[in-house]
Amino acid sequence: MSEQGPSGLHPTRRDFLVKLAQGAAIAGTGALLWDYILRNEARAAPYALRPPGALAENDFNAACIKCGQCVVDCPPHILKLQPAGGNLPIGMPFYTPRTGACIMCPDIPCMNACPTGALSPKLKRIEDARMGLAVIDIENCLSYKGLRCEICHRECPIKGKAITLETHPRQTSRHAMFIPLVHSDACTGCGICEKACPTEIAAIRILPHKLVQGKIGEHYRLGWTFDTEVTQDFKPAAAPPSSAPDAPVPKTAPGMDYLNSGGL
Amino acid sequence: MSSAPPSFGKADALASVEKLHSRSLGANAWSWRYIVLRRLTQFGFLLLFFGSAHWGWQVAKNVPLLRGNLSASMFIGLIPLTDPFATLQIFLTGHVLRQESLIGAAIVLGFYLLIGGRVFCAWVCPVNVVTDASGWLRDKLGIRAVIHLPRALRYFVLAATLLISAVSGLAAFEWVSPIGMAHREIIFGLGMGFTALLAIFLFDLLILKNGWCGHLCPLGAFYSLVGKSALLRVRFDKNTCTRCGECASVCPEPQVLNLKKLDERGYVFSGECSNCGRCSPICPEGSLKFDFKPLIRSHNVQADAIAVQRRTK
Numbered sequence: 001m002s003e004q005g006p007s008g009l010h011p012t013r014r015d016f017l018v019k020l021a022q023g024a025a026i027a028g029t030g031a032l033l034w035d036y037i038l039r040n041e042a043r044a045a046p047y048a049l050r051p052p053g054a055l056a057e058n059d060f061n062a063a064c065i066k067c068g069q070c071v072v073d074c075p076p077h078i079l080k081l082q083p084a085g086g087n088l089p090i091g092m093p094f095y096t097p098r099t100g101a102c103i104m105c106p107d108i109p110c111m112n113a114c115p116t117g118a119l120s121p122k123l124k125r126i127e128d129a130r131m132g133l134a135v136i137d138i139e140n141c142l143s144y145k146g147l148r149c150e151i152c153h154r155e156c157p158i159k160g161k162a163i164t165l166e167t168h169p170r171q172t173s174r175h176a177m178f179i180p181l182v183h184s185d186a187c188t189g190c191g192i193c194e195k196a197c198p199t200e201i202a203a204i205r206i207l208p209h210k211l212v213q214g215k216i217g218e219h220y221r222l223g224w225t226f227d228t229e230v231t232q233d234f235k236p237a238a239a240p241p242s243s244a245p246d247a248p249v250p251k252t253a254p255g256m257d258y259l260n261s262g263g264l
Numbered sequence: 265m266s267s268a269p270p271s272f273g274k275a276d277a278l279a280s281v282e283k284l285h286s287r288s289l290g291a292n293a294w295s296w297r298y299i300v301l302r303r304l305t306q307f308g309f310l311l312l313f314f315g316s317a318h319w320g321w322q323v324a325k326n327v328p329l330l331r332g333n334l335s336a337s338m339f340i341g342l343i344p345l346t347d348p349f350a351t352l353q354i355f356l357t358g359h360v361l362r363q364e365s366l367i368g369a370a371i372v373l374g375f376y377l378l379i380g381g382r383v384f385c386a387w388v389c390p391v392n393v394v395t396d397a398s399g400w401l402r403d404k405l406g407i408r409a410v411i412h413l414p415r416a417l418r419y420f421v422l423a424a425t426l427l428i429s430a431v432s433g434l435a436a437f438e439w440v441s442p443i444g445m446a447h448r449e450i451i452f453g454l455g456m457g458f459t460a461l462l463a464i465f466l467f468d469l470l471i472l473k474n475g476w477c478g479h480l481c482p483l484g485a486f487y488s489l490v491g492k493s494a495l496l497r498v499r500f501d502k503n504t505c506t507r508c509g510e511c512a513s514v515c516p517e518p519q520v521l522n523l524k525k526l527d528e529r530g531y532v533f534s535g536e537c538s539n540c541g542r543c544s545p546i547c548p549e550g551s552l553k554f555d556f557k558p559l560i561r562s563h564n565v566q567a568d569a570i571a572v573q574r575r576t577k
Contacts, residue, residue, distance in 0.1 A: 031424050034436060035432050042434060059359060062358065063354060065336045065354060067337060068333055069332040069336065073331065084460065085455050115336045115346060115368060116354060116361050
């Protein structure tokens, strides 16, 4: 039998290899498409406000089993599971402060209901929850217009810590102002302020930290504060140890550039 | 396995079919018993979940009767129940699950290991109502297949689910599952999930018979593997079977009723059988009956003995 295909392969083996390649192509295409759909669905995750104790975004996406037990156990019924075709990733719990703010139950029933740990039991006190951060639109906040409002400050459950008032005395042709300021070290993101805000569209809103919070960076030294040591030869802790006695200050040293490196 | 199966001819098979068609109204209604029971359990679970979520069904203060959904739930505040397939996917994403969900998964898995993995498909899964309706309508309209797909495709989808879960860090099937969508939205608020059900209905109706449950669904594939050694089985009596084929025509997984293999094994052994109970009441000769696997051998030996007696008379 000299049944050799054009490529010199035995026809049955050739068939087998072609079939194998076809199968692999279908499987590969399908898997890629599936993976794309998943990533696309997860793309809106940064915009969701999750219940207290929720893991960081990617971990939460992985861990949430979409069972809705937190939803059932939420006393004010503010939690919802995202149905298909919505703006947020499918099936996972979220809340919308303007219509339903978290009332910060001390026993955290939503977290205790979570079977997978997507709402982490490491959260012991509800005051330590960081669901989001209140952000003020100073162009539309009544207090910034010189009106006496301060409702957010009065309604805030972390009294006097999460939202403080900064007073600006009356000036010529200017009202005195009592301006609310949000402090991220105390704000849980419960959203009571957003719910209570009297403007047509809330001027104080809860947003996920990732969307609003900046980071100052390690290299800034605030010399005028008491908890920052001021020295001429500041050495960063993470600077690599140099063996040579007169080694130049490494380029990576924080705060060093052409202005103070002696160069220029 | 002593006696060879008696040889029934074509006339016997036709007689069996005739027997089936001349059943009395009562007997005909009685043959629907498992389907009615299955609808009761399917809607019963939905009702328990829905009542606990919306009507405050509780066993004690703040202890819902059945909290959650089919992905994970808590029964009377004591017994966690977790979808083992979802648990496996989450495990593969690298997340360390809380003990509660692992215990829940073990309970559910153990239950289905005993009574048959795909009992979930036929008796619990809400999509089954849709695919059953679609299959029924397809038969009524006499729609022919457009494409053919191998039934083993679901095992590849299963493998892909696990692989993609590990690679993407997201529970791959849970994020796209029409079962999860439909079920969640019935309990927790409507969205576009019903379009997925509609797609399955149309696919099953117009394109491929039993297309979703029998060819694609990775959860069904998972439970097929789980149910391989289950104890609740359909016993097959080769002595009375006339090979009329009525069982295979109503079975959503007709490949499990390969009579040649059933002759040897004496029961429907494939994990793909969902113990739905269609074949058993339809069989004109009563050759297919639910049975407990450890007893099947002795029951078949008895049946053989009776058959030998009858023939020698």
